[in-house]
Amino acid sequence: xxxxxLQRKVIQLKEKEKALILAHNYQRxxxxxxxxxxxxxxxxCFAAIRAEDAKYIVFCGVDFMAETASILNPDKPVVIPDxxxxxxxxxxxxxxxxxxxxKKYPDAEVMLYINTLAEAKxxxxxxxxxxxAFRIASKLDSTKVLFGPDRNLAWYTAxxxxxxxIIPIPENGYCIVHKLFQVEDxxxxxxxxxxxxxxxxxxxxxEVQQIADFIGSTEQMRRRCFESHSKKFxxxxxxxxxxxxxxxLPGKEYIPAFEGAICYNMKRHTLEKVYHALESKKTVVKxxxxxxKKARLAIERMMGLSKQ
Ligand code: 13P
Ligand code: SF4
Numbered sequence: 001x002x003x004x005x006l007q008r009k010v011i012q013l014k015e016k017e018k019a020l021i022l023a024h025n026y027q028r029x030x031x032x033x034x035x036x037x038x039x040x041x042x043x044x045c046f047a048a049i050r051a052e053d054a055k056y057i058v059f060c061g062v063d064f065m066a067e068t069a070s071i072l073n074p075d076k077p078v079v080i081p082d083x084x085x086x087x088x089x090x091x092x093x094x095x096x097x098x099x100x101x102x103k104k105y106p107d108a109e110v111m112l113y114i115n116t117l118a119e120a121k122x123x124x125x126x127x128x129x130x131x132x133a134f135r136i137a138s139k140l141d142s143t144k145v146l147f148g149p150d151r152n153l154a155w156y157t158a159x160x161x162x163x164x165x166i167i168p169i170p171e172n173g174y175c176i177v178h179k180l181f182q183v184e185d186x187x188x189x190x191x192x193x194x195x196x197x198x199x200x201x202x203x204x205x206x207e208v209q210q211i212a213d214f215i216g217s218t219e220q221m222r223r224r225c226f227e228s229h230s231k232k233f234x235x236x237x238x239x240x241x242x243x244x245x246x247x248x249l250p251g252k253e254y255i256p257a258f259e260g261a262i263c264y265n266m267k268r269h270t271l272e273k274v275y276h277a278l279e280s281k282k283t284v285v286k287x288x289x290x291x292x293k294k295a296r297l298a299i300e301r302m303m304g305l306s307k308q
Contacts, residue, residue: 006271007034013278019079020054021274022047022069024061025218026240026266029247031060031274038244040219041065041114042129045303048072058277059285060269062087066285067118068299071292078285081273085265087115092173093149095119101146101169108144108167111137112298113153115175118287122294127302130202131217134160139305149173156202156209177263178203181236183211186257189234193255196232199224200257204236212236225249238263 001009011034014021022044023035032038037047044061048069051057056077059066063086070078093112098120102110112124113133121127128136134157137145147154148169158166181204190198190211199221200212209215214224218241225233225245235242236257245254277283287295 003030003271006030006275010034010271010275010278013275014058017278018053018055019058019278020051020056021058021060024065024240024266025222025244026238026263027060027269028240028267028271029243030271031269032240032244032247034271034274035060040129040131040217041068042131042217042306043219044069045072045114045129045299048078049303051076056281058274060274061085062263062265063285064090064115064117067287068114068121070285071118071121071287071296071299074289074292077281079277079281080283080285081270081277082268083283085268087265089113089115089149089173089175090117090120092170093120095123097169098123098146098148101148101167105144105146105167107142108146109140109142110146111140112148113150114299114302115150116148118291118295121298122291124295124298125301126305127298129217129302131220132302132306133157133202136302136305137161137164137166140164150175150203152178152205152209153202155206156215175203177238177261179205180261181205181208181257183207186211186234186236189255189257193232193234195230196234196253196255197224197228197230198234198257199236201237208236222248225252225254237261238266240266 021035023038058079066080110124111126114129144165151168154168197213199214232253234255242254
């Protein structure tokens with residue numbers, strides 16, 4: 001079926017069913033266009049708690065994001081269009097590894113990246129996202145902070161919180177997509193486009209972060225494009241963000257730092273699957289209440305500290 005026709009069908013069904021569609025910035029453009037809200041991980045937490053009028057949420061993002069929306073909204077069904085949309089990074093830090101690290105460092109506080117499953121979050125004192133990691137770390141009481149699974153975000157946070165010892169768990173957690181960016185590729189692009197600003201996500205390797213003009217979450221990168229006087233940007237994150245920027249700010253130019261930076265897990269959701277999820281409401285994401293209760297405390301603490 002033609003994309004725009006299917007989009008109209010999705011919108012009609014969504015309205016009839018009183019569903020709210022939330023989508024991450026890496027979603028396919030045709031999904032971003034019909035979503036009620038598109039944003040980064042932190043914004044999607046706040047969007048999930050604002051869903052009072054909706055009967056259910058259709059979450060177009062990966063497993064940990066849908067789980068978080070469900071934890072924050074225990075009475076509202078959260079449906080995911082493709083249950084196999086899983087962030088591979090979360091598997092790098094199972095709950096048992098957090099428990100082991102807590103035993104090894106009993107005087108440390110545990111701040112986990114939102115890119116973890118609920119069971120791991122339940123072991124944390126607080127959660128963070130790429131947009132607030134150093135702000136949250138700086139507000140913790142203890143000097144030692146256990147943080148994982150993303151080693152590069154740990155490095156980024158440690159650089160900005162020199163009074164904290166950030167201990168990465170595991171030793172070398174990473175995102176398979178942000179690992180693809182290479183300093184040499186970016187420097188070559190910069191040579192051909194000397195007027196372009198290099199915007200980098202903190203999941204990128206430290207060498208890549210070191211040549212950035214700006215580092216931030218997907219939303220912070222987007223905002224930078226709006227606020228900067230520059231007309232050209234080298235975008236060093238998953239290419240879905242470029243689809244959004246081209247649609248919302250077409251007067252500027254966006255150059256992908258690497259065209260192959262595609263998160264196939266995020267892209268598992270298609271418009272057809274969104275339609276079927278709305279129709280069947282079968283693929284509900286649910287976290288057992290004992291785990292959800294503990295994880296909720298850590299997520300809500302982050303949300304509270306983010307506003308301060
Ligand atoms: P943001 O919170 O910046 O949107 O990042 C989420 C993510 O998974 C990045 O790979
Ligand atoms: Fe996970 Fe990386 Fe995909 Fe983000 S881009 S969802 S961290 S695999």
